[in-house]
Amino acid sequence: MDIKQIQELIKFVFKSGVNEVSIEQKEFKITIKTNQPPTYTIGAPAQPAAQLLAAPAVVATVTSAAEPIVAAPVKEDSSSYLTIKSPMIGTFYNSSGPDKPLFINVGDEVKAGQVVCIIEAMKLFNEIESEISGRIVKILVDNASPVEYDQPLFLVEPI
Known part of the structure; x- marks a missing residue:
């Protein structure tokens, strides 16, 4: 997967509203996390930790430059x-x-x-x-x- 494909994937994940996406291939693993409120889904059990450590991880965080990152929820409108x-x-x-x-x-x-x-x-x-x-x-x-x-x-x- 080249950098252009990764950038397109990041844009797609951000627009789709998904919080986290993990893709694992032979030579690498990528996890893309957004800072949107979590959504919960019921799915297959998580992979054992030994399998996660087998491949190098790349973590990408998607943020919008126009929006400030706020640590605590803002109570005012x-x-x-x-x-x-x-x-x-x-x-x-x-x-x-x-x-x-x-x-x-x-x-x-x-x-x-x-x-x-x-x-x-x-x-x-x-x-x-x-x-x-x-x-x-x-x-x-x-x-x-x-x-x-x-x-x-x-x-x-x-x-």
């Missing part, structure tokens, strides 16, 4: 919130220096054009301005952590 997304790949900073105040905190009101964070890319510090106005409900990224293009950074409640 986030469908009414707007997001401020990262316009570039880099490192997220919520202040201009370690001893400087934060650009924004949860509960602060933000206006369009206001600087909300800095993203460092290739030793350049880029000020990221909000394109929307509202109240910051949640900061989705930790300080000094890497961010991807179009990754949600903040949840904003429109005013």
Whole structure:
């Protein structure tokens, strides 16, 4: 199985809504797990552990770059919130220096054009301005952590 077939399989598993798929062939075994809520089915008994250890395992986890990974279930309805997304790949900073105040905190009101964070890319510090106005409900990224293009950074409640 080549990398293109594996990528197509990952896409198929993610779209189908299945939580986990395992495929075993002569030379390899692949297990694809998604982070969707589990669905339970009754099937054949699991293979003995000795058979599972016989082949090398490749584990692929499918996540969507546009959706943040949430460790605990969110109790609030986030469908009414707007997001401020990262316009570039880099490192997220919520202040201009370690001893400087934060650009924004949860509960602060933000206006369009206001600087909300800095993203460092290739030793350049880029000020990221909000394109929307509202109240910051949640900061989705930790300080000094890497961010991807179009990754949600903040949840904003429109005013």
